[in-house]
Amino acid sequence: MSLVELPVADDLFPGFRLFDVTTSGARIRVRTGGEGPPLLLLHGYPQTHIMWRRIAPQLAQRFTLVCPDLRGYGDSEKPPSAADHAPYSKRAMAQDMAEVTTALGHDRFFLGSHDRGARVGHRLALDHGERVLKLATLDIAPTREMYRDTTDAFARAYWHWFFLIQPAPMPERMIEADPEFYWTSRRASDMKLFEPAALAEYLRCFRDPAMIHASCEDYRAAATIDIAHDDADGGKKVACPLLALWGDRGAVGKCFDVLALWRERAENVQGRALPGGHYLAEEIPDLVVAEFSAFFGENT
Template identity: 60%
Template sequence: MTVRDRAAALAGARPAGRFFEGAEERRVPLSGGGEIFCRIMGAGPPLLLLHGYPQTSAMWHAVAPELARDFRVICADLRGYGASHKPAGGGDHAAYSKRAMAGDMVEVMQALGHERFAVLSHDRGARVAHRLAADHPARVRALAILDIAPTREMYREARTPFAHAYWHWYWLTLPAPFPEEMIAQDPDRFWLWKCDTPPAGLAPFCREALEEYLSAFATPEAIHASCEDYRAAATIDIAHDDAETGRIGTPLLVLWGADGAIEAHFDCLALWRERATTVEGQAIPGGHYLAEECPERVLAEVGPFLKLHAED
């Protein structure tokens, strides 16, 4: 069985449902060059959805249509991912700092007519969302985060069992082009190694999303950008964290998988309370990819929180 055959088998059991049916697709130009790809659906208070690694905005396919009943939902591909621009990394990795990536989202939302908005985010996108709330507190009404603890504190608290489980956190930060060249030998296989680990009884990725993930990840530019994302997290992002003098005041909801690495290795709420003044949340049944593994439970938790904070 080829890697693509295995991918098809992985996706075969999960129907896509309404895979962004009726969504508008837009490319929003940025003042510094490049553009951000967005899927937009619904009407109401604005809600920005930010995906994780190594995915795209397609990860919200089971969540966005339901949220679009109450919100104007903007699902963006982060810079370096999906159909968004992929600038070259630099010596200090600043092009992929979460500050730069958050700045993209401010421009996108302003271009779409939204000065203030709520954010639902996962994984790397949640790290961008954290920086967005820290750097632009007047912009973010509320922030919901899926399956991460804050970057600096995770590195600080990590022990050997976490490093074994998440060795890619360290390996991807090695100097270019070593990780890039290794991944490029078989990007499909690397992607599936990273992601093909749902807890028992949970459905895998749907076919449409998986095909988008594999296609988007297969280019040298995308592989390099994703490595730069991790290099930035281990260097310039921590420098930005260390320069802060206070905690974010944005209301924060944190959900993490009861069967995942966050539950196993970190006190998630305690770490977030070091970084934010108003934090609530809990573990929910699932692994890392909660929006695809258990979308109904995610919606049940984030929906009331986002509605509560949707308006000033």
Template identity: 55%
Template sequence: MSVPLPTSFTYRTIDADGVRINCAVGGDGPPILLLHGYPQTHLIWHHVAPRLATDHTVVLTDLRGYGDSDKPRPGQDDAEYSKRAMARDQLLVMRSLGFDRFGIAGHDRGGRVGHRLALDAPDAVTALAVLDIVPTHHAFGHADMTFGLGYYHWFFLAAGNGIPERLIGRDPEFWITARMTARHHGGTPFDPAAVAEYVRCFSDPAAIAASCADYRAAAGIDLRHDEADAGRTIACPLLALWGEHSFVGRTYDVLAAWRGYAGDVRGRALPSDHYLPEEQPELVTTALRDFFSS
């Protein structure tokens, strides 16, 4: 069972300075890089990418540690999974494809990678869309009991001593499907073939370890990078989309949060929970096309 992209999309593996990144490329026109979140792969965009490819060159990748990309073994401080390292992978992928300047749309973790890439390589990123997130630094800086209960997985996955790796590894399918079904609100159902692909990829113990390192990095080295960049803002236009039924939509003034980190911020809520590209693909496509064409 698989969720194939149209045959106009071609798969390739690109060496990003020793880390092999799985990607698919299709369409023609101004380039857009689509980045996925946790616990998924590039296939979260399987509805959206073909629509965008009618007037853009669309690049979908698996972040390092996820999908069929390489999964470097985490070191002591999890620097291998800092958003800075993950963003550099994506910059090298786009350069390898011949794109020095490009737009980015990132959902969940992919939005955090896009945020870091827009800061570290401002000349490369023409526009950034972030889906259903507020900045990591803002989220931790405003953490309370509501945040702890709503985003308990941030703390669980960041725990040390192999605890989340061992527990998730006992039943990765349950973990993934429980996370996803709890964050869906009546839009387009998840494609069973896409879910099967998420489970296949996430059943690799190296993927579980990498994703935990991703979250530990967010609570450690990423925050240090963010604090070192205090006062810097994203130079390019930023579009924020979020689910009106999601934790983000119910908890934050999303546009106000992002205005502390970017100068040109726009966006709106969509009738969705967390997984906007799968639950409301037509609305997401329209919003992204309008934004990247403006």
């Protein structure tokens, strides 16, 4: 493992430091700042750690935030994949995060997560349960159970789940033809949530064919090797307290009983719908800060 500090070229996270951490599997870009117990924040698809910019200033007053780009995303490395998609399994991506936190000196930490990052967080809490104090997830239910209980309504709303898992290079070639159109048109109603500087960062990263391929591999892994890992766990559940939050206007809460599915996979689950869509940390940042502060701040 190696840790290299980098110059900061933007003002999206005032006062934060920027590092590259080389783990056993990939070089991970991470931004960190704040004071207090460590809180690891994992982003979703097709974004980067920039998604936490609206909640970071408030949370940094109580927590030391660790905001990485997941393997394959943003400015983190995009390692080659394999036929079984193992390099983009949530186990491999969770191992990166375990090593990143170690490199930064955090043996145990809280974990807040959104979308794909929450799937990495779920695996991190299973494989490294002694290190994760509490886990909060934004707008997901467990992957295996969502595939198991998929309905027509969910498939129509989350068509990209079934598009991105098609064999390479079909989805990659189609997205690469116009990555900006793909990124913006499939979430046109959410464009108002992203300030120009943040949107420019998202698109800068997503125009990279290596990120497009890596993100497809993330989804292919979710539909295959990640489920195999879940099945191999048997009845093992997340032991730490888990807070599940979702948007009341999003598809996840409309198509699934979020708390019931999480109780299949975790021992101590609480949560509720929040008044928003999928991008809760950007749409209703104050509410997310309040929920995270109450959950992670209890007994600290």
